[in-house]
Amino acid sequence: MKLIRFGAPGEERPGVEVDGVRYDVSLLVDDYDAKFFSNGGFANLRRALDDGDVTKLAQVDADVRLGPPVARPGKLICVGLNYLDHAKEFGNRPAPEEPVLFMKATSAVCGANDLLVRPPDAEKLDYEVELALLIGSVTKEVSEADAMHSVAGYMMANDVSERAFQKEHCGQWMKGKSYDGFAPLGPYLVTRDEIDDPHRLGLWTDVNGEHRQSGNTRDMIFSVPFLISYISKFMTLEPGDVILTGTPSGVAMGMDEPDYLTPGDVLECGIDGLGSSRREVVGAVRLEM
Structure with missing residues (x-):
């Protein structure tokens, strides 16, 4: 899975890229942060995507800025x-x-x-x-x-x-x-x-x-x-x-x-x-x- 965060600096939202297409997953995930990684976020997101149709998610335009793919690290x-x-x-x-x-x-x-x-x-x-x-x-x-x-x-x-x-x-x-x-x-x-x-x-x-x-x-x-x-x-x-x-x-x-x-x-x-x-x-x- 390729995880992205997109949007203006300080206002990034979580997304994924599948087969070269970017999708907004902010309805499924708050952010890619310590809470996400420590609470089985990868598995939960993968399960949600597998159970649904990823193409039904809102697409992210290719020209939208990509921020760092993880919210500010602890270290x-x-x-x-x-x-x-x-x-x-x-x-x-x-x-x-x-x-x-x-x-x-x-x-x-x-x-x-x-x-x-x-x-x-x-x-x-x-x-x-x-x-x-x-x-x-x-x-x-x-x-x-x-x-x-x-x-x-x-x-x-x-x-x-x-x-x-x-x-x-x-x-x-x-x-x-x-x-x-x-x-x-x-x-x-x-x-x-x-x-x-x-x-x-x-x-x-x-x-x-x-x-x-x-x-x-x-x-x-x-x-x-x-x-x-x-x-x-x-x-x-x-x-x-x-x-x-x-x-x-x-x-x-x-x-x-x-x-x-x-x-x-x-x-x-x-x-x-x-x-x-x-x-x-x-x-x-x-x-x-």
Whole structure:
């Protein structure tokens, strides 16, 4: 099943996409949020759709904005340097012995195709296409063997980063990771049963038509079940939490002559089976205090 949320920012309604047609399911579901995922929402929605005729639901026009396919997550947990080629492009670093973890502010979540606003003081705006997974049940100290039971579905994400904020200001990476719009999700949430193997997905990024990133999730250093098991040792994962699993090489900061995003650029990303996105980069309007 492909789940979508559609409508203006802050006013999104739940929907599904079936055979390329989008339907409004707001009469069946309040929203795709923690309550939905923790109370058997997937199974209930699937049962309701199977018992009825999906074509009787109101269709959603193809030009209607798609928001993030999950309402604001409780946590956005990110894995850094999870592809060896990405680690090597940053000073030829060795593979980390354990996953590198950091957080993004949930206020950064947006729709997959929303405008990408460059912060007023930004100097080094970058991109990182990533496989994101959604947690569907309370998960604490889970074994690697049982970890996949916690996955509700998969999405495309982009860990948009401002490298000067991230690297040149003291403190945590999250400074460069959390500006509004730095966590696009979607366009779809694809349920776990539709992805045979999350470790066999191609992922890519283009900037202004130039191919920048081309990788495959089989090259992740730490697998999806390992990451879930590992993270759950340090914090309780809850329904609606999202984990971003890392990016392959090809980011702007890794270039010999970094070519960062500037207003007017067009950023496109995609992951096999999870859809694609297109974002235009625009300049921010500085607010006078």
